[in-house]
Amino acid sequence: MQVDGQRSETVTGNSISVLQAEEQRTVSADRKVQILGSDHLHVATSAHTRAGQSVLVEAGQEIHLKAGALVGLEAGAALTLNAGGQHIVISAAGIYCSSPIQLGGVPIPGTPAMPAMPNPVEPLIALAPGPQIEALMAAARGAKPICPVCEKMRGTPA
Numbered sequence: 001m002q003v004d005g006q007r008s009e010t011v012t013g014n015s016i017s018v019l020q021a022e023e024q025r026t027v028s029a030d031r032k033v034q035i036l037g038s039d040h041l042h043v044a045t046s047a048h049t050r051a052g053q054s055v056l057v058e059a060g061q062e063i064h065l066k067a068g069a070l071v072g073l074e075a076g077a078a079l080t081l082n083a084g085g086q087h088i089v090i091s092a093a094g095i096y097c098s099s100p101i102q103l104g105g106v107p108i109p110g111t112p113a114m115p116a117m118p119n120p121v122e123p124l125i126a127l128a129p130g131p132q133i134e135a136l137m138a139a140a141r142g143a144k145p146i147c148p149v150c151e152k153m154r155g156t157p158a
Contacts, residue, residue, distance in 0.1 A: 041115055
């Protein structure tokens with residue numbers, strides 16, 4: 001499908017798509033998405049994101065990262081942790097803290113990720129072919145693959 005100009009689509013109910021193969025999409029300008037509820041994404045294997053300049057994330061209450069084995073943070077110049085009015089900076093010049101480091105304490109658990117899975121798609125119901133389709137199929141199977149109705153429309157006898 002090619003649309004010259006704008007394309008607008010409004011769905012007043014749910015929109016469900018099932019794609020049986022790969023999807024590729026190219027957007028030649030900015031992409032803006034507004035979700036007025038929650039966003040759930042479940043990826044079966046790996047998720048990869050690459051940004052040419054910045055990845056900026058802001059949450060109203062919490063950002064929780066969890067890995068089964070390793071969380072790696074890597075920065076070319078510096079890594080800064082800010083919390084509760086204090087900070088830790090790790091850079092090539094050294095490790096700097098805004099206050100003395102206290103040993104001990106307990107970890108504060110975060111909220112685990114729980115992406116909701118999409119509802120199963122209802123199976124399609126096979127409809128029985130109507131009489132016109134039956135006539136066309138019978139004519140196609142015969143020696144003369146034109147049904148009487150088609151012959152009548154062409155003006156030739158069947």
